Amino acid sequence: MAPARRGPAGLTTSEEDYLKALYALTEWEDAEVGTGALADQLGLSPASATAMVQKLAAKELVNHVPRGAITLSESGRREALRMVRRHRLLETFLRDELGYGWDEVHDEAEALEHTVTDRFINALDARLGHPRHDPHGDAIPSADGTLPVSAAIRLDRFTGSRAVIDRISDEDPQFLRRAAAQGLVPGAGIELPHQLDFIEASLIWVRKA
Known part of the structure; x- marks a missing residue:
């Protein structure tokens, strides 16, 4: 059996995926994350998630007490943001340079983010005009992991x-297509109440006009 691919930080693809998934679960929702939620996010069994969390805790990438919440350590957050940066820059590249629709870029970026180097990502960032x-x-994290706080x-x-x-949210391609058809895109104004069901409204984040 071939050894698991490891990224620049010596992490396997699976470890990178877990850290990014944990970050995604806590980026927009101030809620405790357990192994069940992490397993659901990745489409894996709770047992698999528990085993991986234990590995990440042993590497001091996450903080976890059995049956308690899982949080990223400082080093874990740094690695998670490195993967988030890759993913979001690749999504931008696919849309702006290769003509992908915004409903198509997520899965493609998921596949590509583990195969490119940090040097490539930094060059891509410059090519796209940062x-x-x-x-x-x-928001796309900077190379040093800085990420602006959104209100x-x-x-x-x-x-x-x-x-x-x-x-x-980019998790539902069908919703992205419906949203685009209605002009519901970042930067667009929206009058309330808007004819959206509860689930669709929960996939959109707004600020005061």
């Missing part, structure tokens, strides 16, 4: 009458 956001409105909140929790769309 974009600050990906096609879905998510956006979920649309289903917004109480004003007018808002500007800040970002849209």
Whole structure:
């Protein structure tokens, strides 16, 4: 059996995926994350998630007490943001340079992010003009891991009458296609109440107009 591929930090593809998934679960929601939620995010069994969390804890990449919440350590957050940077720059490249739709870039970037070097990503960043956001409105971390804090909140929790769309979740390609058809894209204004169901509103983050 061939050895598992390891990235620049000596992490396997699976370890990188777990760290990025843990970051994704906590980036926009201030909630505790357990192995069950992490398993659901990755489409794996709770037993597999538990085993990997134990490995990551042994490497001091996550903090975890059995049956308790899982959090990224400082080094774990750094590695997670490195992968987030790769993913979001690749999504931007696929849309801007190769003509992909914003509903097509997520899965392609997932496959590519483990195969390129940090040097390639930094060169890609420069080629794209150092974009600050990906096609879905998510902020792109800088090379040193700096990430601006967003004041956006979920649309289903917004109480004003007018808002500007800040970002849209990229997890559902069908919703992205419907949103684009309605003009619901980052930077667009939206009048409330808008004819969206509860689930769709929970996939959009806005700020006051």
